[in-house]
Amino acid sequence: MDNKVLYVESSKHTYPIIVEPESLSSLYSKIEEHSDSKASRFFIITDDTVAPLYLDIAVSSFPIKDKVDTYVIPTxxxxxxxxxxxxxxxxxxxxxxxxxxxIIALGGGVVGDLAGFIAATYxxxxxFVQVPTTLLAHDSSVGGKVGIxxxxxxxxxxxxxxxxxxxxDPKALMSLPEKEWRSGFAEVIKHGFIADESFLTWLQDKIVSFQNISMDVLTELLIRSIKVKVAVVEQDEEEKGIRAYLNFGHTLGHAIEGEAGYGQLTHGEAVAIGMEFAVRFSEKYYGHQLEADKYFNYMKDLGYSLDIPSDMDINQLIHRIKLDKKSHSSKIHFVLLQKIGSPKLVEVNENLLKAELTGKGGV
Amino acid sequence: MDNKVLYVESSKHTYPIIVEPESLSSLYSKIEEHSDSKASRFFIITDDTVAPLYLDIAVSSFPIKDKVDTYVIPTxxxxxxxxxxxxxxxxxxxxxxxxxxxIIALGGGVVGDLAGFIAATYxxxxxFVQVPTTLLAHDSSVGGKVGIxxxxxxxxxxxxxxxxxxxxDPKALMSLPEKEWRSGFAEVIKHGFIADESFLTWLQDKIVSFQNISMDVLTELLIRSIKVKVAVVEQDEEEKGIRAYLNFGHTLGHAIEGEAGYGQLTHGEAVAIGMEFAVRFSEKYYGHQLEADKYFNYMKDLGYSLDIPSDMDINQLIHRIKLDKKSHSSKIHFVLLQKIGSPKLVEVNENLLKAELTGKGGV
Incomplete structure (x- = not known):
C-alpha cells in the first residue's frame, strides 16, 4: 500500500490526491502526470520551518530550474x-x-490557505497544487477552502x-513534533466521530503513540481520513448544508483557540476539547449515552487534555462563538451527534449552552 | 419599452439584468422580486460622487432601515x-x-469592481447586486469580473x-458629464465592431450627440449593448477563449491609459484610440479594407480623438503591452477584425507592431 490515488469531484474540476512515500522528491513528475507540467512558471510558496527541510528536494525535482521561483513566509x-x-x-x-x-503550496495549513488564496485571486x-507537510494539513488541503x-x-x-x-508524502510527517501530531490527529478522530466508528476502533488498535508509526499504517490512516472529508465536500463544496458537519468540535474549539491566544493551544488540541464537550452536550440534547468515553480515554492516553482551561471566561467563549462566521445573525449552531457517525446541525439556546459550559446543565 | 429584463447564465447561477427607468427608487422591491430580500443585512457600497445623488433614494426603498449599512469610498x-x-x-x-x-454596489466600474471583490472574498x-450609475458600467457590471x-x-x-x-436605471446616466459618456460609449461601439455592424449604423442614426438622448433610445442602446456582452460571457465566462474578443481595442488602450497616467484619459477615450489602431492593423494583417472610416468619423464628431498622443514613447507602450496580464509569457496578442463583426485573437510580431505604431508599417 505505498501508492494511493483518490479523486475529488469539485464544482470546477476533478482533482487527484496522491498519498505516497517519497512523492516529494518526484514532485515535478507527479505534476507532469496529474496536472499541468506545461505551466509557464512554477511558484513554490513555503515557510521557514519547511524550507530548510524540503524546499531543495522539491525544487530539485524540476528539470528547468529557471522556471521555478520560491517564496518563504515566516512560520x-x-x-x-x-x-x-x-x-x-x-x-x-x-x-x-x-x-x-x-502555484505550489509546500507546507502546513497556513501555507496552503495563504498560497491557495493567492492562487484564487491572482x-x-x-x-495551484497542495503539497501538505503536516498531519493537520491532510484536512485543510482537501476541499478548496482557502483564505486569510x-x-x-x-x-x-x-x-x-x-x-x-x-x-x-507521508514521510514528511516524520519530522513533526508531538504537539503537531496531536493537532492533526484530532481531525483524524473527528472524521471517525462524524462518519465511521470502525475507523475509531482501527485507530485505537493501530496507533498507540505518535512514535514509530509504520509508513503503511500512516498511509492508510491518511487515506481513510481523507476519504471521509472527500465524501462530505463532494456533496457540499460551498458549505450550504452537510459540510457544516466537518465543524464538529470546532464551534467551541475555535472559541477556545482564540481565547487562549492563537498559538497557545494548537488547533487540534482546542478541537479535541470542543469534541468532548459536543459529545457531552449531544447526550444531554438527545437524552441518551453515546458511549464515547473509551475514545476520550484513548485521546487522553495520547496526551490530549480535554477540559476547558479553567482560567477561561465562559461569557467570553460564548461571545466568540456568536462572532463565528458560521453563525447566522448571532444564532448559535452546534454540530451534535445523534449517535457516533450521525451528525446533525442544531440551533442551540444560549442559556442552555451557558449552563452546560459552566457545568450546571440539567438533563 | 420602459421595462426590460435580460437573463445571464453564469457558471454559478442565472441572474437577471433589469434596465428600467426609475428602478433605483424601487431598489428593494426589485431585490425582493429577483434576488434575496430575506438577506440578514444589506451593505451598500458607493462613492462620494454617487452618494449625494442617489444613496438616499436607494436607502429609502428599504422598509427596515436598520438592516441597511452604507460605505462611501472616494471617487x-x-x-x-x-x-x-x-x-x-x-x-x-x-x-x-x-x-x-x-452587498450592493451602487456606482460605476470602480465601485462595482471593488464591492464585487469584497463580495467574492467576504x-x-x-x-452581491450591481446597481450601475454610469454608461461605462453597463459593460463592467455584467460578466462577473471583479477585482482591484x-x-x-x-x-x-x-x-x-x-x-x-x-x-x-438609465435615468442615472442623465447626470453624467460628457467625458463620462464618451468613456462608456466607446464600449458600446466596441460591441458593434466585434459582433453587430447593424448596431453601429443604428447608433449613427439615433445618437448624434450625448445631449437630449430619449429614455427609450437609451434603454434600447443599453439592452442591445449588454446583449452582445452577455452572449460572449455566457460562452466563455473565465476568459479561456472568445471572451478575449471583448478586449478589442484594449491591448493598446490599456497601455495608453496607463502611460497617460490613469485619470488623464478616460478608459473609453483610450480604448477608442486602441480600436482605431486595431482596425488599421487588421487591414494590414488581413490585406483588405474594413471600410470603418465612417464609424471613426462618427466617433470624431462625438468628440473622440483617435490619435495616439504624440508625446507617448512607442517603446514604453510596447513594454506595457507585454506586461498586460492577458499576455502569456511575454507574447503579444491582439484582437483583430477579419471583418466587422468577426474578431480573431492573433499573436503578433513585436517588430511588426512597432513598425505600425511608429507609422512605418508596410503592407
Missing amino acids: GEASKSLSMYEKVMTAALENKLDRKSL MRGIP NHPLGKNMIGAFHPPSLVIY | GEASKSLSMYEKVMTAALENKLDRKSL MRGIP NHPLGKNMIGAFHPPSLVIY
Whole structure:
C-alpha cells in the first residue's frame, strides 16, 4: 500500500490526491502526470520551518530550474494576514507569473490557505497544487477552502478554490513534533466521530503513540481520513448544508483557540476539547449515552487534555462563538451527534449552552 | 419599452439584468422580486460622487432601515486598492455582515469592481447586486469580473464572481458629464465592431450627440449593448477563449491609459484610440479594407480623438503591452477584425507592431 490515488469531484474540476512515500522528491513528475507540467512558471510558496527541510528536494525535482521561483513566509498563523498576502502577490507579479503559471503550496495549513488564496485571486484565479507537510494539513488541503485572517476574525477573507492536485508524502510527517501530531490527529478522530466508528476502533488498535508509526499504517490512516472529508465536500463544496458537519468540535474549539491566544493551544488540541464537550452536550440534547468515553480515554492516553482551561471566561467563549462566521445573525449552531457517525446541525439556546459550559446543565 | 429584463447564465447561477427607468427608487422591491430580500443585512457600497445623488433614494426603498449599512469610498481608480479593500472589509465585519448578507454596489466600474471583490472574498463569498450609475458600467457590471489594482498592474487581484442581480436605471446616466459618456460609449461601439455592424449604423442614426438622448433610445442602446456582452460571457465566462474578443481595442488602450497616467484619459477615450489602431492593423494583417472610416468619423464628431498622443514613447507602450496580464509569457496578442463583426485573437510580431505604431508599417 505505498501508492494511493483518490479523486475529488469539485464544482470546477476533478482533482487527484496522491498519498505516497517519497512523492516529494518526484514532485515535478507527479505534476507532469496529474496536472499541468506545461505551466509557464512554477511558484513554490513555503515557510521557514519547511524550507530548510524540503524546499531543495522539491525544487530539485524540476528539470528547468529557471522556471521555478520560491517564496518563504515566516512560520505561523500570523502569516495569514493581508500584509503577507500583499507581499506574496507582489513577488508573484515581480516573478512575472501569468495566467498559465502554477502555484505550489509546500507546507502546513497556513501555507496552503495563504498560497491557495493567492492562487484564487491572482489575475482572477490560477491553478495551484497542495503539497501538505503536516498531519493537520491532510484536512485543510482537501476541499478548496482557502483564505486569510482579519484582526476581527479567522478566515474571514477567502474563497473556494479547489487545488488541481494534492501530493502528500507521508514521510514528511516524520519530522513533526508531538504537539503537531496531536493537532492533526484530532481531525483524524473527528472524521471517525462524524462518519465511521470502525475507523475509531482501527485507530485505537493501530496507533498507540505518535512514535514509530509504520509508513503503511500512516498511509492508510491518511487515506481513510481523507476519504471521509472527500465524501462530505463532494456533496457540499460551498458549505450550504452537510459540510457544516466537518465543524464538529470546532464551534467551541475555535472559541477556545482564540481565547487562549492563537498559538497557545494548537488547533487540534482546542478541537479535541470542543469534541468532548459536543459529545457531552449531544447526550444531554438527545437524552441518551453515546458511549464515547473509551475514545476520550484513548485521546487522553495520547496526551490530549480535554477540559476547558479553567482560567477561561465562559461569557467570553460564548461571545466568540456568536462572532463565528458560521453563525447566522448571532444564532448559535452546534454540530451534535445523534449517535457516533450521525451528525446533525442544531440551533442551540444560549442559556442552555451557558449552563452546560459552566457545568450546571440539567438533563 | 420602459421595462426590460435580460437573463445571464453564469457558471454559478442565472441572474437577471433589469434596465428600467426609475428602478433605483424601487431598489428593494426589485431585490425582493429577483434576488434575496430575506438577506440578514444589506451593505451598500458607493462613492462620494454617487452618494449625494442617489444613496438616499436607494436607502429609502428599504422598509427596515436598520438592516441597511452604507460605505462611501472616494471617487476614482485609486480606490481600487488593497488598502481600500481592507477598510471596506473591516466595515463589513464591524457591521456584522454574515454569509446570508447581501452587498450592493451602487456606482460605476470602480465601485462595482471593488464591492464585487469584497463580495467574492467576504467569508469566502457572499452574493452581491450591481446597481450601475454610469454608461461605462453597463459593460463592467455584467460578466462577473471583479477585482482591484496592484501598483504593478491594473486588475491583477480579483475573481470571477457573478452578481445575483443587475439593476440599471438609465435615468442615472442623465447626470453624467460628457467625458463620462464618451468613456462608456466607446464600449458600446466596441460591441458593434466585434459582433453587430447593424448596431453601429443604428447608433449613427439615433445618437448624434450625448445631449437630449430619449429614455427609450437609451434603454434600447443599453439592452442591445449588454446583449452582445452577455452572449460572449455566457460562452466563455473565465476568459479561456472568445471572451478575449471583448478586449478589442484594449491591448493598446490599456497601455495608453496607463502611460497617460490613469485619470488623464478616460478608459473609453483610450480604448477608442486602441480600436482605431486595431482596425488599421487588421487591414494590414488581413490585406483588405474594413471600410470603418465612417464609424471613426462618427466617433470624431462625438468628440473622440483617435490619435495616439504624440508625446507617448512607442517603446514604453510596447513594454506595457507585454506586461498586460492577458499576455502569456511575454507574447503579444491582439484582437483583430477579419471583418466587422468577426474578431480573431492573433499573436503578433513585436517588430511588426512597432513598425505600425511608429507609422512605418508596410503592407
